[in-house]
Amino acid sequence: MKNRITTYLDSLGKKKLLVPYFTAGFPTMGMTLQYIKAAECAGCDFVEIGIPFSDPLADGPEIQYASKVALDNKTTLNQIFELTQKVRKHSEIPLLFMGYYNPFLAVGVxxxxxxxxxxxxxxxxxxxxPIDESTEIRNLADKQNISMTYLVAPTTEKKRIQTINNLTTGFVYAVTVTGVTGSGKKFSPETDKYLKMLQKSLNHRFVAGFGVSSPADAKRLAKYSDGVVIGSKLIKIIREAKTQKSSVTDIEKFLTGVRKSLS
Incomplete structure (x- = not known):
């Protein structure tokens, strides 16, 4: 069977990618399923499903909070696998897991x-x-037809960017600012310069993430990339919603606005 991500990317053309991130089990597993459905209705291309972890080093306060809630809810990997199976009953949208290595290691890679x-x-x-420690999991993923996405950052050396370009089997995730994730990060002319460099250096599609909090942010970053990832802002919308039910509408409305800005 063909990989949904690579198949989609092959037929993408000039369309910009919109990739939302939701933490599995936040605020509940049932709501996570509703958010994924809302994201597809809003015109999103892929969905990242965050696997909650007790020590998320790269994540800012919003995603840390979501992880804590999910773990307090006793969210397990098996429940997350059940979640994606439920998604597949009604959708073929490409799905990615985003998570730290320890939980995978604990189960066995x-x-x-x-x-x-x-x-x-x-x-x-x-x-x-690190990419130079990922040979085993990359080879096993390849056998299972699972694409591997690696991160580059403004501090990544050009030689390492080329290694990432050579070994990525899906798309590349371009971290736009240094530090942890979070909406409201400020983008500068240096951000544009960095993304332009990646355009020249990569022969894979790449999406920009960390700090996207509005349709205007998305439009700016997509000017020099193939699209955007949005995570912390979505967690914030969920937290600020009047009710869990209204949070689904709020998510769909926001993502629809971002989709329009990328058109």
Whole structure:
């Protein structure tokens, strides 16, 4: 079976990618499913599903909070696999897991990837796993037809960018600012310069993330990239919603606005 991510990217043309991130189990697993449905209705291209972790080093306060709530809810990997199986009952939207390496290691990398494939998940992002230590998981993922997405940052050396370009099997995730994730980060002319450099250096599609909090942010970053990832802002919208039910409407409305800005 073809990988949904690579198949989609092959037929993308000039369309810009919109990739939302939701923490599995925040505020509940049932609501996570509703947000994924809302994201597809809003015209999103892929969905990143965050696997909650007790020590999320790269994440800012919003995603840390979401992880804590999910863990307090006793969210397990098996429940997350069940979530993606439920998504597949009504949708073929490409799905990625984004998570730290320790939970995968605890299960066993081979077993985790087998379950990921069985649950019809298409890609994997592991922010705390250096690319030169990822050979085993990359080879196993390849056998399961799971694409690997790696991160580059403004501080990444050009030689390493080329290594990432050579080994990525999906798209590249371009971190736009240094530090942890979070909406409201300020973009500068240096951000544009960095993204322009990536346009010249990469022969994979790449999306820009960390700090996207408005349609205007998305439009700006997509000028020199293939699209955007939005995470912390969505967690913030969920937290500020009057009710869980209204949070679904709020998410769809916001993402629809971002989709329009990318058209």
């Amino acid at each position: 081979k077993k985790f990837l087998q379950k990921t494939a069985d649950s019809k998940v298409d890609g994997l992002i592991i922010p705390d796993l």
